[in-house]
Amino acid sequence: MLANEAKLAQVLLNVLINAAQAIPDGYRHANEVHICTFRRDDNVVISVSDTGVGIADDILDRAFDPFFTTKDAIKGTGLGLSISRQILQQFDGRIDIDSSPGAGTTVEITLPVHTG
Ligand SMILES: Nc1ncnc2c1ncn2[C@@H]1O[C@H](COP(=O)(O)OP(=O)(O)OP(=O)(O)O)[C@@H](O)[C@H]1O
């Protein structure tokens, strides 16, 4: 199935909000969210990195589970990553997270280049 703007916006919105919420209050000049896009072989990649708190391995193992959240009930339902993964799978894409506590997080969204 071909990707579309609305679905990709839904994925990106969640990833960007996750990045912003991972950055503690204060230290405005020390913190960044970087977005870049590039081509890797037959795929396009959208990479979103943040300088936030990072994710411990045991949390990373569960981050894609539906309703898994470490946030307050008002801030998170824990559905963002699980829905994002489902959406990308419909388009033969994927979402991967590389993170460690204190070292920030990089999320890569990968989609095959259209060859129609
Ligand atoms: N960039 C990030 N930095 C640190 N932790 C993250 C990051 N992205 C995701 N997480 C962790 O993964 C968990 C699951 O993320 P997910 O987007 O599925 O749900 P949520 O953000 O908690 O809630 P929702 O997306 O439904 O508002 C988060 O609660 C958080 O612990």
Ligand SMILES: [Mg+2]
């Ligand atoms: Mg989220």
